[in-house]
Amino acid sequence: MFNQSPFGQTAAQSVPNPMKDYEVTSPPDDSISCLSFSPATIPQNFLIAGSWDNHVRCWEVEQTGRTIPKSMQTCGGPVLDVCWSDDGTKVFMAGCDKQAKAWDLGSNQVVQVAAHDAPIKTCHWIKAPNYSCLMTGSWDKTLKFWDTRSPNPILSLNLPDRCYCADVDYPMAVVGTAGRQIIIYQLEGKPEEYKRTESPLKYQHRCVAIFKDKKKVPTGYALGSVEGRVAIQYVNPTSPKDNFTFKCHRSTGALNGFQDIYAVNDIAFHSVHGTLATVGSDGTFSFWDKDARTKLKPSEAMEQPITRCAFNNSGQIFAYAVSYDWSKGHEFYNTSKKNYIFLRSCYDELKPRSSP
Amino acid sequence: MGRKKKKQSKPWCWYCNREFEDEKILIQHQKAKHFKCHICHKKLYTGPGLSIHCMQVHKEAIDKVPNSLPNRSNIEIEIYGMEGIPQADLKEHERQKAGSRPSGSDDEEDDEPAAKKPKPEGLLGTAPGVMPGMPMMQGMMPPHMQGMPPGMQMGHMMAMGPMGPHFMHHGMPMMPPHMAMMQQQGGPPKPLFPSAVPSSSPSSAVVGADFKPITSGATISAPPTTNNLSASSSTSSAPDTSKVNTITTTSAASKIIHPAEDISLEEIRARHHKYKKSIPTKVERESPHTQSTSSVASDLAMAVSAAHQAAVRQQDIIHQAQAAMMQRFPPMRPPISIAGTPVSSMSLVAPMRPMAIPGPPTLLGGPIMRPPMGMPPGMIGMPPGVLYGPPMFGTGPVIMQPRFR
Numbered sequence: 001m002f003n004q005s006p007f008g009q010t011a012a013q014s015v016p017n018p019m020k021d022y023e024v025t026s027p028p029d030d031s032i033s034c035l036s037f038s039p040a041t042i043p044q045n046f047l048i049a050g051s052w053d054n055h056v057r058c059w060e061v062e063q064t065g066r067t068i069p070k071s072m073q074t075c076g077g078p079v080l081d082v083c084w085s086d087d088g089t090k091v092f093m094a095g096c097d098k099q100a101k102a103w104d105l106g107s108n109q110v111v112q113v114a115a116h117d118a119p120i121k122t123c124h125w126i127k128a129p130n131y132s133c134l135m136t137g138s139w140d141k142t143l144k145f146w147d148t149r150s151p152n153p154i155l156s157l158n159l160p161d162r163c164y165c166a167d168v169d170y171p172m173a174v175v176g177t178a179g180r181q182i183i184i185y186q187l188e189g190k191p192e193e194y195k196r197t198e199s200p201l202k203y204q205h206r207c208v209a210i211f212k213d214k215k216k217v218p219t220g221y222a223l224g225s226v227e228g229r230v231a232i233q234y235v236n237p238t239s240p241k242d243n244f245t246f247k248c249h250r251s252t253g254a255l256n257g258f259q260d261i262y263a264v265n266d267i268a269f270h271s272v273h274g275t276l277a278t279v280g281s282d283g284t285f286s287f288w289d290k291d292a293r294t295k296l297k298p299s300e301a302m303e304q305p306i307t308r309c310a311f312n313n314s315g316q317i318f319a320y321a322v323s324y325d326w327s328k329g330h331e332f333y334n335t336s337k338k339n340y341i342f343l344r345s346c347y348d349e350l351k352p353r354s355s356p
Numbered sequence: 357m358g359r360k361k362k363k364q365s366k367p368w369c370w371y372c373n374r375e376f377e378d379e380k381i382l383i384q385h386q387k388a389k390h391f392k393c394h395i396c397h398k399k400l401y402t403g404p405g406l407s408i409h410c411m412q413v414h415k416e417a418i419d420k421v422p423n424s425l426p427n428r429s430n431i432e433i434e435i436y437g438m439e440g441i442p443q444a445d446l447k448e449h450e451r452q453k454a455g456s457r458p459s460g461s462d463d464e465e466d467d468e469p470a471a472k473k474p475k476p477e478g479l480l481g482t483a484p485g486v487m488p489g490m491p492m493m494q495g496m497m498p499p500h501m502q503g504m505p506p507g508m509q510m511g512h513m514m515a516m517g518p519m520g521p522h523f524m525h526h527g528m529p530m531m532p533p534h535m536a537m538m539q540q541q542g543g544p545p546k547p548l549f550p551s552a553v554p555s556s557s558p559s560s561a562v563v564g565a566d567f568k569p570i571t572s573g574a575t576i577s578a579p580p581t582t583n584n585l586s587a588s589s590s591t592s593s594a595p596d597t598s599k600v601n602t603i604t605t606t607s608a609a610s611k612i613i614h615p616a617e618d619i620s621l622e623e624i625r626a627r628h629h630k631y632k633k634s635i636p637t638k639v640e641r642e643s644p645h646t647q648s649t650s651s652v653a654s655d656l657a658m659a660v661s662a663a664h665q666a667a668v669r670q671q672d673i674i675h676q677a678q679a680a681m682m683q684r685f686p687p688m689r690p691p692i693s694i695a696g697t698p699v700s701s702m703s704l705v706a707p708m709r710p711m712a713i714p715g716p717p718t719l720l721g722g723p724i725m726r727p728p729m730g731m732p733p734g735m736i737g738m739p740p741g742v743l744y745g746p747p748m749f750g751t752g753p754v755i756m757q758p759r760f761r
Contacts, residue, residue, distance in 0.1 A: 033622070052625070052631065077631070078625075078626065078631050080622060096626050096631065119622075119626060121620075121622065139623065162620075162623075164620050178618075178619065178620070203603065203612070204603065204614075204618055204619075204620065206620070206621075226603065226612060226614045227603075227612055228612075246395075247394060250610070252419065252420075258426060258609055258610060258611060259609055259610035259611070260610070260611055260613050261610050261611065261612045261613065262612075262613045263612075263613070263614055263621070281613055281614075282613075293395070325621055326615070326621040326622075326624055326625040327613050327614055327615075327621060328613060328615075329615050329624075330625075330628055333628075
């Protein structure tokens, strides 16, 4: 227990694939800004990734772990978010060109479906019984809802500040903004603000993911900040002790006695087990069990930060994107470094440990 | 004289060099700041106590006292209030107290006014004094528990063994290993400023305040940085930083790896000239909402017609490329058939590359994702029907291979 080598982590830094995972072929030419797996309505697994190189790429992921590049689309600027329509026929792409576009995979056509006054940071498809629409969150401090056929949004809501992160799991949506604001929306009937809560975190919000309760009803969210910390928040906690925060993506300071604290770049919940993964600027991912409040698995450090992650719909594949996230400024941006997307077989690793 | 002595021996915390009015508060501070379990927030009494608690209760090894200065993080030393502080450090502290006084330190009369505002003085004074010594202490630090228990990790890798290495066969250029080190090592030396800022603000707050929404730095929203993004012409970064809030670490012994500006990494990145160029292109300004019209439409028209006309040709390209890919992964074949699911994998393949014409693999293997310059964006994509067409679904269910089950 005490005689572990303190050098393990630093040595791992130089290996491109320290976890020996499956590498996605023909990765993007610049940092990967978003990742999304196709929904359960499609029998195969398709992976979509948006990048700072303005492209959105699509791969088919075979069960063997092999990836086949399928197609690519180009946007007018760096892509910041992608999402799938519920039926898996379309992919929505949003980014610095202040637009969101719908990419019809069947016909390979692209149509603009949304516009903002500033880059669009998030896009999510909402599938309600009585409507379906695209939700876009932008740095122009608005959250808009589009039915994709009309040039005007069906609804535009003002945000207290720039949208930094969002998640949707019908009938709940949550948006994290600059200035450490967090707003919860309910989507039943029509989207409306449900609750504004004080942030449990003291630093800039970076990522948010909704989790469900045992009955598979959205019940809360995990919020990650740039200060290596994640807050688990219930919308209506039965006891104040239900909410808690935990630290992650921090160095143990072996090098110089200092602790380096890294941003939590993304959070994803496992659809089956309800456990979660976090990825950080420190180049690691970790699997957690929020109910047992334990870490299930840490990873070795990659040679660059992990910018995003995603589970496929069945929870068997964990995809994570290794590329530069600007956390050390432009000085550390090295275009000669390759960007990677890795795929990991993760189903068992995310099982909660204790089985009562 | 006697009064002087008392002042100098004001209780202070060995872990963070902070001074306190009396030892009771110091002990409270230590319990809240240094001896608190980060997992269950239980307050222990000493460093070793915390270490044992974490080991026994949470099965986690703590190698350093939380929130401690780098050279004072030894968890094995038993310190309670002022008790247990090594003699050498006591002496050093006295010496520094005396030394950091701005006026002629020998003259005791001059000390008096300075002592009126002891807090900020001492805190600012100690930080620079302590920092330089820090790197030397490293050898003394207890071994760190990082990463995962070895058994678990190895076990997993072994499990991946038989299938995992497939990817190592392909021809992707790998980064020379040493390049990765630059990122880690090249950072600027840890600045001194973080220690000065936070320690003065919560000076009265004895409690660690883990959940308290303090930190004035981040609360007030920043001025609209979006203006900077759209204002295309001038991106002077210096004025920005002065207006915008900054991210500061609240502990002397840690640093948040983030640009100083308290705006998102993406906003900072989007300002970079490389990305600014591409933002104000085409459509954008002219009525953004005319879906599928204007320039998008023309692009589309081209793409669509091209897609239709070239469907056959594309299919060939894709077939060849895929055939090429197949060739790149010779070891992939055996597992597929061995796994006993030739149906799924082959039937997926079959409609897309009949006969699998082995075209020139080297030419087409890579560039499938990167169309030549002149091509409209839609060209290289999947032709209608290839991805979603009936053949794929018609071939029966995809059988899970053991790999991802």
